[in-house]
């Protein structure tokens with residue numbers, strides 16, 4: 001959950017950082033089109049409070065495009081068209097652009113056939129997943145997105161990182177904001193570990209293991225070691241099934257063949273998959289929304305725990321963050337300033353007044 005406004009920090013309208021970051025990406029070698037899509041995704045993540053996948057990623061992505069790990073202009077081609085199932089190739093393009101195009105193909109096809117599954121290989125890190133499923137929800141579809149990721153989780157009984165923390169996201173439209181699940185299958189995403197490392201803080205217990213498979217609170221040991229899966233063996237099981245639905249389905253390979261996003265000269269070899277389900281083809285959109293509204297309001301209004309004030313739907317926190325940050329601006333926290341300045345200096349982009 002996001003903290004309330006911190007008076008010691010400057011707040012800036014998200015569009016300013018979006019435009020500045022876009023200029024850095026272009027200076028690093030991305031096309032205007034690819035940079036616009038990438039910057040919009042990072043803005044959405046930041047507005048939604050997903051800072052681990054927000055504006056702080058401009059540095060990493062600009063290095064990747066400059067060093068050859070990501071190729072721009074991005075092209076997505078069809079490897080096999082099975083009607084409501086398509087296999088695609090992202091040719092090592094920009095992850096956000098590959099992913100957005102793959103979801104758009106799924107949505108367009110679902111409007112004709114009712115449902116479509118697209119799977120894409122040879123992509124790169126796609127950032128936070130919720131923006132893709134929200135595209136589907138905005139088009140009156142249920143949206144589902146999965147990705148594999150660089151290896152971070154050992155299978156139960158193993159000590160080698162073979163699986164990514166493989167985030168997945170589902171958006172179900174309601175008559176107001178969609179219900180949006182967006183989560184990785186590790187107790188904490190690596191981006192959150194990196195944020196605590198940058199702040200010089202210890203990790204909470206139960207987030208990570210070191211390379212010997214022993215519990216650790218040291219962020220660096222976690223980065224070189226293992227992330228703990230959610231819910232014990234169940235998290236391992238979910239992560240493995242998502243490997244099969246992404247790396248195996250697309251032909252791109254398992255997470256153990258995905259390279260770390262920080263290795264900027266090496267293509268990510270990431271695979272993603274998307275599902276869109278058209279509400280109109282499911283029956284009556286009006287009935288569907290009524291059913292979802294009733295179910296979610298019944299759950300929201302059920303008996304509260306003695307120490308609780310409210311029951312939330314998945315996605316509520318992020319929509320609230322977005323509303324607040326659109327009004328107040330985005331906090332320029334010291335680690336974000338450091339990151340943006342480093343990226344701008346690396347690619348000779350003038351540092352604007354608001355960042356000084």
Ligand SMILES: NC(=O)c1ccc[n+]([C@@H]2O[C@H](COP(=O)([O-])OP(=O)(O)OC[C@H]3O[C@@H](n4cnc5c(N)ncnc54)[C@H](O)[C@@H]3O)[C@@H](O)[C@H]2O)c1
Nearest residue numbers: 126127128129149167180181182183184189312313314315
């Ligand atoms: N591209 C990649 O390789 C990659 C890898 C890992 C994570 N990520 C991204 O990192 C982000 C953060 O992931 P995370 O696992 O830390 O997510 P998280 O733990 O912050 O949130 C998980 C989900 O729980 C919901 N939630 C939280 N509190 C709730 C409550 N009290 N009641 C109801 N719902 C609640 C949230 O709305 C969200 O849908 C995601 O956007 C994910 O896509 C991306």
